[in-house]
Amino acid sequence: MTRGLFILGEILRASFREWPRWLGFSAAVALVLASGSAMVLLQGGKAEEGGGAAWVTVAYISEEVSDPELNQLGWDLWKLEGVKRVSFRFAGDELPGGGVAESRALLIWTDDEAVASSLKEEISRLAQGKVTDVEIVALHYPSPARLPPLSRVISLVALVFFAFVSLVLVRSAAVRTLDRWRNEWNLLRFSGIEPWILTGNFVGTVVLWGLMGCILYVLVYLGLRGAVGGFPGVREVAPGYVTSEAFPYLVGFIIGPIWAALAGVLSLLLSGSQSQPEASEI
Amino acid sequence: MLGTYDIAIQVSELCFVTEEGVAVFEDLSFTLLRDEIKFVVGPTLSGKTLLLKLILRELYPTRGQILVAGRNILRLNSRKLAKLRERIGYVPYPPVILPHRTVEENLRFKLRALGIKGERAEEGVEKALSLTGFGPLKELLAYELGEGEKRVLAMAVAICNDPVVLLCDDPFRELSPSDQARVMDALRSIRNGGIASLVTTDDLRLPRRFGFPDEAILPLRPGVVA
Numbered sequence: 483m484t485r486g487l488f489i490l491g492e493i494l495r496a497s498f499r500e501w502p503r504w505l506g507f508s509a510a511v512a513l514v515l516a517s518g519s520a521m522v523l524l525q526g527g528k529a530e531e532g533g534g535a536a537w538v539t540v541a542y543i544s545e546e547v548s549d550p551e552l553n554q555l556g557w558d559l560w561k562l563e564g565v566k567r568v569s570f571r572f573a574g575d576e577l578p579g580g581g582v583a584e585s586r587a588l589l590i591w592t593d594d595e596a597v598a599s600s601l602k603e604e605i606s607r608l609a610q611g612k613v614t615d616v617e618i619v620a621l622h623y624p625s626p627a628r629l630p631p632l633s634r635v636i637s638l639v640a641l642v643f644f645a646f647v648s649l650v651l652v653r654s655a656a657v658r659t660l661d662r663w664r665n666e667w668n669l670l671r672f673s674g675i676e677p678w679i680l681t682g683n684f685v686g687t688v689v690l691w692g693l694m695g696c697i698l699y700v701l702v703y704l705g706l707r708g709a710v711g712g713f714p715g716v717r718e719v720a721p722g723y724v725t726s727e728a729f730p731y732l733v734g735f736i737i738g739p740i741w742a743a744l745a746g747v748l749s750l751l752l753s754g755s756q757s758q759p760e761a762s763e764i
Numbered sequence: 765m766l767g768t769y770d771i772a773i774q775v776s777e778l779c780f781v782t783e784e785g786v787a788v789f790e791d792l793s794f795t796l797l798r799d800e801i802k803f804v805v806g807p808t809l810s811g812k813t814l815l816l817k818l819i820l821r822e823l824y825p826t827r828g829q830i831l832v833a834g835r836n837i838l839r840l841n842s843r844k845l846a847k848l849r850e851r852i853g854y855v856p857y858p859p860v861i862l863p864h865r866t867v868e869e870n871l872r873f874k875l876r877a878l879g880i881k882g883e884r885a886e887e888g889v890e891k892a893l894s895l896t897g898f899g900p901l902k903e904l905l906a907y908e909l910g911e912g913e914k915r916v917l918a919m920a921v922a923i924c925n926d927p928v929v930l931l932c933d934d935p936f937r938e939l940s941p942s943d944q945a946r947v948m949d950a951l952r953s954i955r956n957g958g959i960a961s962l963v964t965t966d967d968l969r970l971p972r973r974f975g976f977p978d979e980a981i982l983p984l985r986p987g988v989v990a
Contacts, residue, residue: 485876485877485878485879488876488877488879489877492873492877665860665861665862665863666862666873668856668860669860669861669862669870669873669874669921670874670877672854672855672856672860672922673850673854673874673877673878673921673922673925674846674849674850674852674854674878675877675878676842676846
């Protein structure tokens with residue numbers, strides 16, 4: 483354990499001399515995670531999708547109608563074709579679309595204006611003239627904000643681009659760090675330290691640098707959410723961004739380090755020929 | 765009669781044939797005692813470095829047996845081999861040292877990487893410095909050393925964890941006579957410290973020039989196509 487930590491510390495120390503490249507790799511990891519998150523969280527779709535209208539028939543009920551009768555009336559109305567739901571308001575309660583109920587009222591919700599109009603007669607018939615007034619309230623819901631579908635394509639392109647950039651940067655940083663650490667690597671190899679210990683510690687170094695990017699990602703994610711998460715537009719465009727508490731931690735501390743480890747292994751494979759001990763003759 | 769403890773390396777009927785069919789060794793046998801320096805002498809491509817790699821089990825022989833400190837290295841599993849491998853000091857050619865660290869830091873780097881700390885580490889450093897004559901020079905940076913001193917430093921690094929044997933690949937190559945004498949003094953001192961050495965060189969006269977008898981020389985000839 484201590485030998486592993488010592489070797490890890492030594493490789494990490496050598497990597498600090500190439501800090502601009504490693505920092506670039508960390509930033510690229512953060513951008514990989516950010517673009518991947520955008521791809522998952524953004525709600526793409528056409529702007530008109532999700533909007534709609536509803537018609538509410540407000541039937542003011544006479545004081546003569548008892549509660550059980552009112553209950554029965556609501557039940558009978560709910561069974562009519564085209565009725566979505568039936569609700570109740572006391573006098574003074576707020577009505578949908580603004581306004582206040584003048585007296586006890588049943589609210590019959592429909593999606594169709596014609597159905598709402600036809601309900602007037604049905605209500606009078608069922609209530610046997612104990613309805614003092616009937617009015618229809620039209621409700622129009624605006625479409626929720628949507629980003630064009632292209633936004634997710636752009637996120638995907640960004641994800642691939644930053645993944646590529648992170649690989650280029652980690653390879654460049656790895657080659658230079660291994661070059662600086664070549665003597666140490668060879669000395670330990672010739673001292674009998676098994677190659678997997680050296681390789682494992684090198685990948686560990688890459689993961690540590692990648693972890694910096696992961697922490698940066700989580701901090702920016704949470705900071706941004708704190709700043710703009712309350713805006714309705716943000717809730718509509720990316721509901722998961724506001725509601726999912728676990729998402730940034732899952733991405734930042736599980737997917738991020740896995741990506742960094744993969745990048746580390748790939749960087750070693752790509753720079754392998756330059757990290758081998760020098761060959762002696764037969 | 766020699767016991768297992770007295771023998772550092774025992775090679776028996778060693779054969780190695782390359783993929784191209786060149787028989788580099790045919791029934792090579794020799795014994796290296798714990799208090800001995802043996803010179804493997806031969807021209808280029810005679811198999812000097814190959815022999816060291818076979819002893820380190822970086823390569824497998826076609827046939828034969830290699831015992832290091834009484835253990836058959838060809839039969840050890842990877843964990844046991846790794847343990848034994850740490851007890852074999854190896855100086856490759858070109859030798860590997862850490863030029864921007866001091867002499868002492870070179871030794872401590874290896875010891876810490878092997879997980880050796882405390883009293884054992886102090887003893888290892890002291891013994892290696894004293895056997896190689898680096899005591900007064902331990903604060904010098906490695907790149908400040910002369911060519912012969914660098915070779916000796918590589919040997920000090922190789923022996924600082926108290927191995928049973930030191931394998932040196934061509935430590936005299938391209939050195940001035942005075943540097944060669946410095947390396948030879950270090951080898952003798954290491955031998956006197958209880959660590960056997962197997963040393964390769966392509967200079968047949970070198971061991972005799974330093975007063976070693978014929979028994980200390982293991983001549984190799986270039987391999988032949990089998």
